[in-house]
Amino acid sequence: MRLGIAYASEDRRQLGLIMPMTITANISLPMLRRYLTRLGLLRQREEVATAEKFRQRLTIRTPPVNMDVARLSGGNQQKVMISKWLNAEPKLLILDEPTRGIDVGAKVEVHQMISELAAQGIAVIMISSDLPEVLGMSDLVLVMREGRQMAILDHGLATEETVMAAAMGQILEEQKAPI
Numbered sequence: 453m454r455l456g457i458a459y460a461s462e463d464r465r466q467l468g469l470i471m472p473m474t475i476t477a478n479i480s481l482p483m484l485r486r487y488l489t490r491l492g493l494l495r496q497r498e499e500v501a502t503a504e505k506f507r508q509r510l511t512i513r514t515p516p517v518n519m520d521v522a523r524l525s526g527g528n529q530q531k532v533m534i535s536k537w538l539n540a541e542p543k544l545l546i547l548d549e550p551t552r553g554i555d556v557g558a559k560v561e562v563h564q565m566i567s568e569l570a571a572q573g574i575a576v577i578m579i580s581s582d583l584p585e586v587l588g589m590s591d592l593v594l595v596m597r598e599g600r601q602m603a604i605l606d607h608g609l610a611t612e613e614t615v616m617a618a619a620m621g622q623i624l625e626e627q628k629a630p631i
Contacts, residue, residue: 453540453542456541457544458482458545458546459546459548460533460534460536460537460545460546462552464530465529468533468536469536471521471522472520473521475503475512475519475521475532476518477499478521478532479502479535483539502539503517506538510531510561510565511531512524512531512532512535526553527557528558531558531561531565534562534565542574543574544575545574545576547566548579549579549581550566550580551585563585563588566578566589570591583612583615583616586610586615587615592604592607593607593615595615596619597619602621
């Protein structure tokens with residue numbers, strides 16, 4: 453976090469969120485020091501205001517931000533987890549399977565949010581097994597196989613065929629993008 457790197461896990465229920473806690477608590481947790489007084493007391497109004505800001509910014513559909521995150525839909529839980537890391541103001545945001553297990557409407561909203569973050573200058577690394585998602589969202593596609601880099605493809609060169617060929621072990625030297 454000190455280096456400006458945030459990672460949103462693919463498993464939001466086990467590793468990304470604390471289910472019995474509120475939306476507010478989940479969003480503020482990584483930056484808890486920001487909400488503490490010198491005596492260690494929690495500035496609840498400031499904490500709630502931050503959660504409310506992210507609720508509106510990411511269109512998290514819930515009436516109160518003091519509701520347990522476990523009661524939200526999968527898409528809204530995903531938005532809370534992303535809010536949690538955006539609250540840390542990262543320079544690099546790593547999203548592991550950001551749309552797994554969410555409905556089509558929430559998926560569109562997450563994609564739009566990722567595009568907006570990139571437009572604001574935040575570097576986004578999206579790890580996804582959904583090939584159409586990767587092709588639609590990426591400027592560069594890094595193809596891995598068994599822990600090894602097989603190809604880096606520029607958006608214009610990344611197609612289902614080239615990505616799958618690289619994933620199957622074919623080296624595509626002529627299609628690597630310069631870094």
